[in-house]
Amino acid sequence: MYLRVLAAAAVLVSAAVHLKVWVDGYRDLDVIGPAFMVNVVAGVVIAVLLVTWRHWIPLLLAAGFGAATLAAFITAATVGLFGVHEIWVSTTGITAGVAEIVALVAALWELQREFPWRSEDGLGERLHLRHAALH
Secondary structure (H helix, E strand, O other): OHHHHHHHHHHHHHHHHHHHHHHOOHHHOOOHHHHHHHHHHHHHHHHHHHHHOOOHHHHHHHHHHHHHHHHHHHHHHHOOEOOEOOOOOOHHHHHHHHHHHHHHHHHHHHHHHHOOOOOOOOHHHHOOOOOOOOO
């Protein structure tokens, strides 16, 4: 449960940073403004799901949230994203980046811990992902 709470906190930190940046002026940008607000709402929903629903779906959502948000930041900082060119070294960028890495790692770690792929009753079995026997 500790890693779920850690992932939820990391998702909330990322969402809070996106809310701050949205309030500080990104809300006026055509595509990025609405995307940041979607990020905020999704972060809150995912964080709540992580601590209230002991299922693998919230963990997968948190990992996807961390990965997608980090990928969008890297894209904006390198080649630009929808006309926005972010800088690598900023308090908000570093805070969100660290939070997204923590969300990704904590969610995947907890996913493997709670639903191991290789055990008889793990996630692989639950999803019927057995290797076919070769004859």
